[in-house]
Amino acid sequence: MSISRRHFMVGTALTTSALAIPTFLRAADKPKVVVIGGGAGGATAARYIAKDSKGAIDVTLIEPQQAFTTCFFSNLYIGGFRTFESITHDYRTLEGTHGIKVVHQMATGVDKAAKTVTLADGSSVPYDKLIVSPGISLKWDSFPGYTKDASEVMPHAWQAGPQTQLLKSKVDGMKEGGTFVMVAPPNPYRCPPGPYERVSMIAHVFKQKNPKAKIIVLDPKEKFSKQGLFQAGWEQHYPGMVEWIPASIHGGIKSVDVATGEIKTDLDTFKSDAANIIPAQAAGEIAATAGLTNDTGFCPIVPGSMQSQADPNVYVLGDSTIAGDMPKSGYSANSQAKVCANAVRGELTGSKVFPAKFSNTCWSLIATNDGVKVGASYEAKPDKITSTGGFVSKTGEDAALRKATFEESVGWYAGIANDIFGA
Amino acid sequence: MICSRRNALIFSCVLIAFGLPAGFSTDAHSQTTQASEALSEQHKLLVTRGTEVFQRCTACHRIGPDAENRIGPHLNNLIGRTAGSIAGARYSDAMKKAGQDGLKWDANTLDAFVADPTSFIEDTTMGLDGVEDAEDRKALIAYLSAFATGSSNIPETPAARGLPSADPGIPxxxxxxxxxxxxxxxxxxxxxxxxxxxxxxxxxxxxxxxxxxxxxxxxxxxxxxxxxxxxxxxxxxxxxxxxxxxxxxxxxxxxx
Known part of the structure; x- marks a missing residue:
């Protein structure tokens, strides 16, 4: 008798405590947020939703890679200022501290009617709200001859990881006195000052290891971000090494041949000993597959919340979006993610939704301790995210200020890395 | 007389630099002036330079008669103090541990810390980039030393307070x-x-x-x-x- 009474007691206790769990804490009943893409936009959104909802929202992050190498500061790795490890981050803090379920798979489809995401292994994940932050996809053949296979010889290195390491090995190993050719991307593209910071970092390597080397930049554009600052910096630090040729001079990129290293333009054929080809870009593939893009290849959004204009249960962040005046940058994606997280929490748990504020700053390194920056703040106007003011470094600033700007960028990297991936 | 007037001028400048409240005691001012006459010209210049270097610290630290802990601890009697030891002040765990391990502030340890705070105590929360110039550090330490009870030949200098707060433009x-x-x-x-x-x-x-x-x-x-x-x-x-x-x-x- 006593035994069965004990069993009875235990059973009662279990039943009671199970009933005592508030409805919203039971996993099966919690609202579900699924985030596609574990970069500056997606990981930040996942972290803020998990952190600020204090367990009331079930957050799943879908990201194929075990660790994420940031595109921002990857030029500093090429220049020898950072290690590869220092720009690579895993998801352990998001899983451990914030209780986010991280699924290392590629998302292959979205069923917006059923509200599920399909994964590469055929399984599916249900959502109440979906956040899509897949970065960019590269438009192969935007320069004829430049294919995915070709990028194994002439890297694009515009999605960080093995491509970045490959490019660094090409720069470090280029023959003495050789010619390095960069084909810069057409607008719109990820990280407007990025190609030109990269030129600076490659020039920094050549100045030390290969001082007779030349760098030719074939640009499909007529002007670029922080142009005056970069060109003054190249003149100061790397005189005679860098030649930038805009479309009006070269007349257009006709073909890229990885076998011969030749890049043909209307003007001339440029023979490269190593090359970096950065093709035209569009939203990450899943955004198009899910029907979130328009004819620009990017995703229109509602400025105050980052909600997709194609579906009220879907939000889009970062490089994949048409974000009005905001550039495509890690900082922008991180900024947008916080606005989105606030909106999504408000929708799902009724938490207070505050007005959207956005900002961005892009720091670039031209040479050792020679940092420059450009930034702006933004607000959500009904038609688009609109700049409300900004600043840019000036040519002729003194060395102390440039050093302080570089040190500020190092601090920013440490801050944003913790803000994205958790501290 | 010329000499003492110059001293008075130097300290007036210091007072202005520190934005002292209008009602600050003129007694203290004149005592300071008299006592400072005992200082060598070189040392006075050093302390004056130190007051300028100290501007970088005033966002977080107070020093002088009414100094209280702010973001960082007050810095009176810093020389000889065990690191992380002021009751009621906020310290990083790293700073408290350094004190428990025996770190005391003197000219040498302060010099190393101020030169490159995070190299000296990796996880310090002190938000100072580091004072690169060795002469600036020497001046800063001379200035800080002026607020130590044990330094008989250095006068108590008026409180350095309210620097960032002394913006009259904020209603x-x-x-x-x-x-x-x-x-x-x-x-x-x-x-x-x-x-x-x-x-x-x-x-x-x-x-x-x-x-x-x-x-x-x-x-x-x-x-x-x-x-x-x-x-x-x-x-x-x-x-x-x-x-x-x-x-x-x-x-x-x-x-x-």
């Missing part, structure tokens, strides 16, 4: 706004893109645990462009008075 009603920390928490996400949420300084100053008034004054100084970092000017320009108050309330609370 009392703005300082009196009571911020909403919940709104501040939301707004803070913009700050945390660069500033470490732990409060540590890694190239960008830590801002966790600042007293509300200091935070408000500093943000308004960026907003009115009296402080010159363009990123901060941009951030502050986006914020209304209530929002600055909300952030101040949140960051102070976060430090407790």
């Amino acid at each position: 009392a009603e703005i300082l009196a706004i009571k911020g909403d920390p919940e709104y501040g928490e939301y707004l803070s996400s913009e700050c945390l893109t660069c500033h470490q949420s732990s409060g540590s300084n890694r190239g960008i100053p830590g801002i966790v645990g600042w007293p509300v008034e200091d935070f408000v004054v500093v943000m308004h100084a960026y907003k009115s462009r009296k402080r010159d970092n363009p990123v901060m000017q941009m951030m502050a320009s986006q914020l209304g008075n209530d929002e600055i108050a909300a952030l101040a309330a949140y960051f102070q609370q976060k430090g407790q």
Whole structure:
């Protein structure tokens, strides 16, 4: 008798405590947020939703890679200022501290009617709200001859990881006195000052290891971000090494041949000993597959919340979006993610939704301790995210200020890395 | 007489630099002047230079007769003090541990710490980049030493206080706004893109645990462009008075 009474007691206790769990804490009943893409936009959104909802929202992050190498500061790795490890981050803090379920798979489809995401292994994940932050996809053949296979010889290195390491090995190993050719991307593209910071970092390597080397930049554009600052910096630090040729001079990129290293333009054929080809870009593939893009290849959004204009249960962040005046940058994606997280929490748990504020700053390194920056703040106007003011470094600033700007960028990297991936 | 007038002038400048309240005792002023005559000319110049270097510290530290702990501990009697030992002051765990391990502040340890704070104590939350110039450090230490009871040949110099707070351009009603920390928490996400949420300084100053008034004054100084970092000017320009108050309330609370 006593035994069965004990069993009875235990059973009662279990039943009671199970009933005592508030409805919203039971996993099966919690609202579900699924985030596609574990970069500056997606990981930040996942972290803020998990952190600020204090367990009331079930957050799943879908990201194929075990660790994420940031595109921002990857030029500093090429220049020898950072290690590869220092720009690579895993998801352990998001899983451990914030209780986010991280699924290392590629998302292959979205069923917006059923509200599920399909994964590469055929399984599916249900959502109440979906956040899509897949970065960019590269438009192969935007320069004829430049294919995915070709990028194994002439890297694009515009999605960080093995491509970045490959490019660094090409720069470090280029023959003495050789010619390095960069084909810069057409607008719109990820990280407007990025190609030109990269030129600076490659020039920094050549100045030390290969001082007779030349760098030719074939640009499909007529002007670029922080142009005056970069060109003054190249003149100061790397005189005679860098030649930038805009479309009006070269007349257009006709073909890229990885076998011969030749890049043909209307003007001339440029023979490269190593090359970096950065093709035209569009939203990450899943955004198009899910029907979130328009004819620009990017995703229109509602400025105050980052909600997709194609579906009220879907939000889009970062490089994949048409974000009005905001550039495509890690900082922008991180900024947008916080606005989105606030909106999504408000929708799902009724938490207070505050007005959207956005900002961005892009720091670039031209040479050792020679940092420059450009930034702006933004607000959500009904038609688009609109700049409300900004600043840019000036040519002729003194060395102390440039050093302080570089040190500020190092601090920013440490801050944003913790803000994205958790501290 | 000429000499003493010069001394008086030097110390007047110091007083002006520190923005002392109008009612500050002139007795202390004249005592200071007299005592300072005993100093060698060289040392006086050094201390004067030290007062300028100390400006970099005043966002967080107070020194002098009425000095209290602010973001960092007060710095009276710093020479000979065990690191992390002032009751009621906020210290990083790293600083407290350094003190427990026997770190005492003297000219040598201060010199090393101030030269490169995070090299000396890796996880210090002191938001100073480091004073690179050795002569500046020497001057700073001479200045700090002037506030130690044990230094008989150095006069007690008036309190260095209220530097960042001494902005008369901020009306009392703005300082009196009571911020909403919940709104501040939301707004803070913009700050945390660069500033470490732990409060540590890694190239960008830590801002966790600042007293509300200091935070408000500093943000308004960026907003009115009296402080010159363009990123901060941009951030502050986006914020209304209530929002600055909300952030101040949140960051102070976060430090407790």
